[in-house]
Amino acid sequence: MxxxxxxxxxxxxxxxxxxxxxxxxxxxxxxxxxxxxxxxxxxxxxxxxxxxxxxxxxxxxxxxxxxxxxxxxxxxxxxxxxxxxxxxxxxxxxxxxxxxxxxxxxxxxxxxxxxxxxxxxxxxxxxxxxxxxxxxxxxxxxxxxxxxxxxxxxxxxxxxxxxxxxxxxxxxxxxxxxxxxxxxxxxxxxxxxxxxxxxxxxxxxxxxxxxxxxxxxxxxxxQLDLPLHIQVRLDPRAKDTLRQALSGFTECELDFGEGSLMVTCTTKQKMPLLTILATTEGVTDIQIQEPSLEDLFLGYVSRGATSQAVSALN
Amino acid sequence: MAIETKQILTIAQKEFWDRIRNRWVLAVTAIFIFFTFVITYFGASQQGVVGFSSIELTIASLVSLAIYLVPLISLILGYDAIVGERERGSLDLLLALPITRLELLLGKYLGLSAALVFSIIAGFGAVGVFLSYQLDLGALAQYASFVLSTILMGLSFLSLSVLISVLAANKTIASGTSIALWFLFVLIYDLVLLGILVVTEGQWGGDLFPFLLLLNPADIFRILNIFGLDQVKTLYGLATVFPKSLANPWLLNAAMFSWIIGPLGLAYWKFK
Missing domain, CATH: 3.40.50.300 (P-loop containing nucleotide triphosphate hydrolases)
Known part of the structure; x- marks a missing residue:
């Protein structure tokens, strides 16, 4: 207690x-x-x-x-x-x-x-x-x-x-x-x-x-549900397979590079995404970046600013 | 709120030892000894005499010295007591400790007083000891009462400076105000009173003057000392307008004590 x-x-x-x-x-x-x-x-x-x-x-x-x-x-x-x-x-x-x-x-x-x-x-x-x-x-x-x-x-x-x-x-x-x-x-x-x-x-x-x-x-x-980032390293040959596998995640932002993929998604999508990434052949590394305290802080402060602006308008 | 003496003493002890360590006490004692010796032996040279002449003339000269020196030294000693801590950033640290503002203020005042009293006794006392072989008991008592009144004057100006240190926004303002107060009490106050007396040819406020003199601790000090000394009374302009009936040592000392307690009380009220 x-x-x-x-x-x-x-x-x-x-x-x-x-x-x-x-x-x-x-x-x-x-x-x-x-x-x-x-x-x-x-x-x-x-x-x-x-x-x-x-x-x-x-x-x-x-x-x-x-x-x-x-x-x-x-x-x-x-x-x-x-x-x-x-x-x-x-x-x-x-x-x-x-x-x-x-x-x-x-x-x-x-x-x-x-x-x-x-x-x-x-x-x-x-x-x-x-x-x-x-x-x-x-x-x-x-x-x-x-x-x-x-x-x-x-x-x-x-x-x-x-x-x-x-x-x-x-x-x-x-x-x-x-x-x-x-x-x-x-x-x-x-x-x-x-x-x-x-x-x-x-x-x-x-x-x-x-x-x-x-x-x-x-x-x-x-509370804030800020987007999180998943950094993926992959074999360039697996790029198309992966693109195919993730086609269902329309709300996520997928940014393919040479041998890499950066996914920006919500917390809710994190686990389903990770399951696919972990089982796709050619994915060599996965790093998750949760929103930092600084992101949360800035998120709150800007949200506060928005609500203040709204109440000022009313 | 209950006052814890232990807290007051801890602060006082630090203040006192700080002044010993930074040689403040040593320097001020040396200044007192030097000037006291010079005055004792050459103070009467205006009258064409060199060497120790009489206790009355010596005290009269020492009064003129002390009236300039002691207020200045006391004001310099205390002006940064609180504002210094505040500016340094250590005041918050102190006040977050289990000590009340009253204890802190009293501790500061007590410690600084100890340093001041120690210097005055050591400085003027050294000369007293030196003179003692040519003085009788009555003269020694007169000298002792001079030293005592010097201490009281010092304590009253110290109390004023602690008040300044509570009120001032920063150390620069505090030191400026202290010097201004010194000018006011030691130089200007008497001149203005005397000026009014002369310009109005004594028509205006003559009855009020003795009481106005009580509003200045330096004047109280002068009156306390001069009235005991018949041979020199006439040498001291303004003090002579002071009626004998009011020259009661109890009244004068009470006025002096209220100059010690008053500013300190005000300081606490403001500090709170």
Missing amino acids: KSAIIEVKGVSKRYGEIHAVNAADLVIYKGEIFSLIGHNGAGKSTLFKMMLGLLQPTNGEILIRGKNVNGRAFREVKRRIGYLPENVVFYDHLTGIETLHFIGKLKGADLKTCPSLLDKMGLLKAARRPVRGYSKGMRQRLGFAQALLGEPEILFLDEPTTGLDPAGIREFYQFLQELKEQGVTIILSSHNLAQIQEQVDRIALMKMGDILTVGSVADLRQ
Whole structure:
């Protein structure tokens, strides 16, 4: 049974005429990796900050573990929340270990865990060097280390892979999966959709302050039913046989090349098509390209734009 | 909301040690020691005397020094307390921790105060110790009360600068406002009051003036010190319009304390 750990209830944030977040409703469950995605200015960071109690919503309320984030009882909840802000900046003159001690003290964390956290982040050697000399990637790792102080139950990570190299990014996501297995709930925002689509359980897609949709990548695929692509390699002599075999699929787009075929079709046609392709002689390789998170995102955003245009006309 | 002293102390400790590490405390202490020695030994040279003359003249000269230096140093010390964190991007990180805005503000103020008080005591105190062998107990008490009032003035300007650091949109505005406030309180305020008094030949607002002086912590500091010193009272223009009846140290100190608590309270209200 999934239990809700964060409940966003009808939350809006207005700055004068600007609606940064519009009547957002959202439930995040314990132990999932949840991601907010959207363009710059979509309202992700505003929603993030409201969830942490850094900004007061204009309307609505946010509960974390049943406690209002703007209420008095939230302090106790905060001790078990880790936060990595976007473009985190530390105090240049403090060393890595001093930074963790300072934040750890405020969090009421066990300071004996600091060296092992630095070690986990590959910063143990740099522990006694001032942060001034850290690279962007090292600062990001330090940011992650401080977020992990006090054994958090919930982690808020705003653009966490900024400044990390590809190996660092892979390590980071591996680490997230480990945390998830330990029952930590992780909320992250990212621009890099290709990176997160394999990592997250559910996504909330935001545009201009609205949450357009919430669900797993598979849910979103189903909802949008975007076309998928099948890339086929074949013996050029099998081309006519294949063309014949696929003649029934009138709704699919078939694009024959020299020794290749690109099929664009709907999800419903995928299995029948694959059955034929797999049994046709001369087909040497089949690759399926499901619509990526980026395709889904763009699909939703353009669909939103269309429906907005329609409602504007009405 | 319940206040957790531990959180306040953690912030205060960091602020204080930051000022020790970046040698702020050392530099300011050195400035105080240097000027105090110079003034103690050459302060009376206008009167044709060199060397330590009397505690009253020394304090009078030190008051003139402190009234320029201490507000400036206090304003520079505190102007980026909050706006600096905000501009750096670390404010969100701090506020996402289990600390309230009040604790953060108090911690900052306490830590910076500690650095300031430490420098004042070390700077002026060093000279006090040096003078102690030629002073009697009464004179030493007078000197101690001068140091104490210097601390209070410093704390009130520090409180103002923390208010600026909460209100200002960025560090540049904060530093500009701090310098402007220094000009206002230390240079312009008295001149304008004096100007009005002279132009209207004392006809206008004469009764109000003593109270107007209480609206400036630098003036309170001056009055606190000058009124104890009979020989030099006449040397200090505007302070002499201050009626003896109002020169009650309790009232003056109460005014000074409200200059410490007032801006800080306003800062919290705005920060919230």
